[in-house]
Amino acid sequence: MSESTFPEKLVDKFGRHVDYIRLSVTDRCDFRCVYCMTEDMTFIPRREILSLEELCQIASAFTELGVKKIRLTGGEPLVRTDVMTLIQKLGALPGLQELLLTTNGSQLTTYAEPLKKAGVNRINISIDSLQADRFQRISRVGKLDKVLAGIDAAVAQGFDRIRLNSVVMKGYNEDEVLALTDYALDRHVDIAFIEEMPLGEASDHAREDTTCSNAWVRAQIEKKYQLVDSPARTAGPSRYSQVAGYRSRIGFISPVTHNFCEDCNRVRITVEGRLLLCLGNEHSVDLRAILRDGSKDMDDLKRALVAAMEIKPERHHFYDKDHAQPVRLMNMTGG
Numbered sequence: 616m617s618e619s620t621f622p623e624k625l626v627d628k629f630g631r632h633v634d635y636i637r638l639s640v641t642d643r644c645d646f647r648c649v650y651c652m653t654e655d656m657t658f659i660p661r662r663e664i665l666s667l668e669e670l671c672q673i674a675s676a677f678t679e680l681g682v683k684k685i686r687l688t689g690g691e692p693l694v695r696t697d698v699m700t701l702i703q704k705l706g707a708l709p710g711l712q713e714l715l716l717t718t719n720g721s722q723l724t725t726y727a728e729p730l731k732k733a734g735v736n737r738i739n740i741s742i743d744s745l746q747a748d749r750f751q752r753i754s755r756v757g758k759l760d761k762v763l764a765g766i767d768a769a770v771a772q773g774f775d776r777i778r779l780n781s782v783v784m785k786g787y788n789e790d791e792v793l794a795l796t797d798y799a800l801d802r803h804v805d806i807a808f809i810e811e812m813p814l815g816e817a818s819d820h821a822r823e824d825t826t827c828s829n830a831w832v833r834a835q836i837e838k839k840y841q842l843v844d845s846p847a848r849t850a851g852p853s854r855y856s857q858v859a860g861y862r863s864r865i866g867f868i869s870p871v872t873h874n875f876c877e878d879c880n881r882v883r884i885t886v887e888g889r890l891l892l893c894l895g896n897e898h899s900v901d902l903r904a905i906l907r908d909g910s911k912d913m914d915d916l917k918r919a920l921v922a923a924m925e926i927k928p929e930r931h932h933f934y935d936k937d938h939a940q941p942v943r944l945m946n947m948t949g950g
Contacts, residue, residue, distance in 0.1 A: 621917055624681035627927040635684040635881040636677050640670060640698055642886050644691040646719050647755035648743070650782050650811050654755065664886045667701040669906045673884055676916045678710045686715040690886070693722035699729055706734025713737065717780070721757065723765030731772040738769055739807075741780045744788045745798060753787055770802055778805040778866065783832055784825040792835040800840075800863050807853050807866030808832045829867040836865060870894070882927070890920070892927040900926075 625633040642659050644652070665673070674685055685705060692698055706714050713736045720740040730738070742762055744750040750759040769777050781788075781795050792808070799806035811826045833856075836842060842856035845864060853866035883891040888903025900923045905911045 621680065621914075622921060625677075625920065625924050627924040629927075629929055631879055631927075632681075633880055633882055633924065633927070634682050635686070636674070636682055637686045637688050637881060637883045638670060638674060639688045639690070639884060639886045640667075640692045640701065641690040641695040643694055644689060644719065645694055645721055646691065646757045648719075648741075648757075649753055649755065649787075650784065659887055663903075665888050665903060665906070667695075667697060669888070669903070670701055670884075671704050672906060672913070672916065673888075673902060674705055674711075675708060676913060676920060678708050680917060680920055681710075683710065683712040684715065685711060685713070686717060688717045688883075691719050691721070692716060693718055693726050699726070699733065702730065702735065703733045715739070717741070718765075719754075719757065720762040720765035720769075724761070724768045727765070727768040727772045731774060736775045737777070738774055739778045739780050740766055740769065741782075742766070742795070743781050743783075744791055745794050746791070749788060749791075753784075766802070766804075770804065776805060778807055780807050780809055782809045782811055783827040784811055785827055786825055789827050792832050793839055796836055796840065796865065799865075800858060800861050803862050805855075805864045805866060807868055809868040810871045826871055828871070829869040833865075833867065840865075879927075882923075890923055892923060898926045898928055 627633060641664070647654060647656065677685070685708075687698075687702065687705075689695070695701075702714070702716075705711065714734050715737045716730065716735050717739040718741070720742065723738075723740070740762070742750075743753045745759070747759040750757060750762075766777075766779070779795070779799050783789055783792060795806060808829055810829055833842065841859040842865060843859060845855040845857045853868050855864045855866050857864055879893075883894065884902065885891055888901060888906065890900040890902050892898040892900075900919055902916065902919065905916050905919055908915075
């Protein structure tokens with residue numbers, strides 16, 4: 616495949632157009648959330664993670680192949696040293712329409728303004744409780760006041776959209792669904808409720824005992840608010856409802872009770888350079904090996920991305936006992 620024959624867009628064997636990548640910049644985080652990490656984590660040695668330059672190379676290759684949206688994930692992206700250097704370069708990539716960020720919010724009082732100036736369009740901020748002691752129990756080490764201040768700092772910058780992400784878990788925070796909804800509506804931001812994903816083995820609980828279905832979550836919200844299903848779609852798996860009388864939308868991400876794979880348009884790049892073709896499967900390509908091979912160039916990288924579309928699986932199989940489940944934790948996957 617010569618440069619002139621590279622396709623204008625990436626299409627998998629099921630006809631799905633991949634125009635969105637989630638690029639993990641670190642597996643490290645200043646929190647240790649119970650659904651994402653174990654209490655005693657072993658992180659990837661620094662020599663094995665992609666440099667900022669390598670991450671930028673991958674992003675450039677994808678945008679040259681028609682990717683329009685990049686979301687930076689982790690771990691916590693904003694704890695990566697000099698991450699703003701990367702973000703500024705990504706914000707200037709030709710053809711990129713949206714630069715997005717998922718964060719725990721703890722660093723936003725420092726970074727909200729430079730992120731906006733660098734071209735970040737939308738931010739997702741994780742918040743699973745509005746009670747300080749409970750927030751600390753879920754995050755193990757996080758401080759609620761820092762996250763709330765970070766949310767306020769982001770709102771003040773006027774990003775195109777801000778969305779709060781809440782993982783609802785039985786025995787942890789299921790009684791806060793309405794309080795979290797109220798908080799989002801009061802600040803005119805969106806909120807998405809996420810079913811706990813069975814990625815890796817949690818050290819604090821059995822996931823099948825804590826997972827709350829989004830059908831149950833929606834029923835709690837509808838005790839107070841009228842929800843109208845919205846045709847609006849983002850690049851991700853959220854199914855949105857509009858709250859009557861409010862600008863805010865309520866999103867539901869339901870990987871356990873609703874398989875949303877039929878229109879999957881995204882792939883992930885882990886911080887050690889694995890191109891992960893599906894959140895719930897292990898199909899992957901080692902991009903780091905190409906980047907660090909002196910005999911390879913940008914065309915080789917792009918050829919690998921095109922070829923990888925042939926191994927993107929049709930769907931995940933969470934909780935299907937006939938299929939092997941991923942053993943990697945969420946911080947290793949990229950949010």
